[in-house]
Amino acid sequence: MAEYRTHMKIIGDILVTTRDDLQDENGASVTYLIRKANISHSRISRILKTLVSQGLLEQVDLKGSNKYKISQSGREFLQAYYTFTNFADSFGLSI
Amino acid sequence: MEFLLENILNLIGFLVGLAIGVMSFIGFRNTGSPTLFRLTIAFFSISLGFFVIWVGYMAEDLVIKSGNIEKWIQTLGIAIQTVGYFFIAFSHSIKSFSPKSRYFRSIGIFPLFLISSVQLEHIFRSISFILLAYGAIETMLSYFDNRKKGTISVAIGLALLALGEFLGWYSFLFPESILYYVSMIIKIAGLIALFIPVSKIPLTKIKFDEGLE
Numbered sequence: 001m002a003e004y005r006t007h008m009k010i011i012g013d014i015l016v017t018t019r020d021d022l023q024d025e026n027g028a029s030v031t032y033l034i035r036k037a038n039i040s041h042s043r044i045s046r047i048l049k050t051l052v053s054q055g056l057l058e059q060v061d062l063k064g065s066n067k068y069k070i071s072q073s074g075r076e077f078l079q080a081y082y083t084f085t086n087f088a089d090s091f092g093l094s095i
Numbered sequence: 096m097e098f099l100l101e102n103i104l105n106l107i108g109f110l111v112g113l114a115i116g117v118m119s120f121i122g123f124r125n126t127g128s129p130t131l132f133r134l135t136i137a138f139f140s141i142s143l144g145f146f147v148i149w150v151g152y153m154a155e156d157l158v159i160k161s162g163n164i165e166k167w168i169q170t171l172g173i174a175i176q177t178v179g180y181f182f183i184a185f186s187h188s189i190k191s192f193s194p195k196s197r198y199f200r201s202i203g204i205f206p207l208f209l210i211s212s213v214q215l216e217h218i219f220r221s222i223s224f225i226l227l228a229y230g231a232i233e234t235m236l237s238y239f240d241n242r243k244k245g246t247i248s249v250a251i252g253l254a255l256l257a258l259g260e261f262l263g264w265y266s267f268l269f270p271e272s273i274l275y276y277v278s279m280i281i282k283i284a285g286l287i288a289l290f291i292p293v294s295k296i297p298l299t300k301i302k303f304d305e306g307l308e
Contacts (some may be wrong), residue, residue, distance in 0.1 A: 008128050009188025057104060077126070084122035088130055090245035090292035095128035095185050 018070040027067035105149035112142025137182035144176030166284030180226035187233035220264035227257035245292030
């Protein structure tokens with residue numbers, strides 16, 4: 001059975017992909033992120049919009065198609081995310 | 096002896112609850128996680144509950160000197176702690192009953208409440224026991240999934256707190272026995288076990304939210 005992922009876990013997966021698993025130096029496309037994060041187009045669009053507005057992702061406009069790269073704030077968020085994932089794990093919970 | 100043990104227990108409870116609450120709050124401010132928000136409420140409540148009882152004992156020891164702490168202060172403190180235990184159990188219930196969870200259909204029986212009708216304090220103690228036992232069982236189940244040492248430490252901590260609450264409640268039947276002292280020592284051990292994994296969190300590497308600095 002597929003593992004249930006919280007909203008926070010999906011955000012973590014997207015940020016990890018944009019940090020460690022880029023298609024090229026320009027970033028990752030929406031299609032690529034959909035495949036990697038395994039969520040629908042409508043849902044990832046909302047999440048990406050939020051992450052860009054929060055400064056966690058940088059949006060690169062390339063001839064009409066957008067690509068996404070993790071920002072410095074995004075890297076710091078991921079560090080906190082890992083720390084507090086371990087913290088919540090200790091209580092048998094998921095953040 | 097009872098005063099000394101109560102003071103140690105309540106002071107440790109206050110400090111451990113506060114430390115875990117602050118850590119949860121920092122996590123919530125940095126990630127916005129609702130789970131960490133619930134843990135923040137839980138541990139600040141637990142901390143406040145211990146603090147209220149501790150203040151009650153200190154006031155009795157230093158100011159009132161009647162030889163017996165006001166029962167309503169103890170009841171108030173235990174009630175506040177129960178709110179904290181509720182939020183721990185609530186977080187587990189959200190996780191267990193979330194859609195697609197494999198526990199979703201596996202939990203069919205809710206624990207039955209055994210409520211003393213004599214005093215409010217004993218009602219809160221029995222509710223706390225059930226919430227703590229539930230939290231301990233769920234945390235233990237999570238340990239079987241993730242096999243992390245910190246998780247087993249928290250599970251043991253919650254189980255010891257549950258046992259301590261049970262003995263504290265049961266000692267009502269034997270007021271002058273050693274049971275109450277044993278319950279306090281077990282609860283102190285439980286609080287220490289709860290704090291062990293939190294003490295290992297590398298706090299210095301976390302970028303603090305600007306609002307906290």
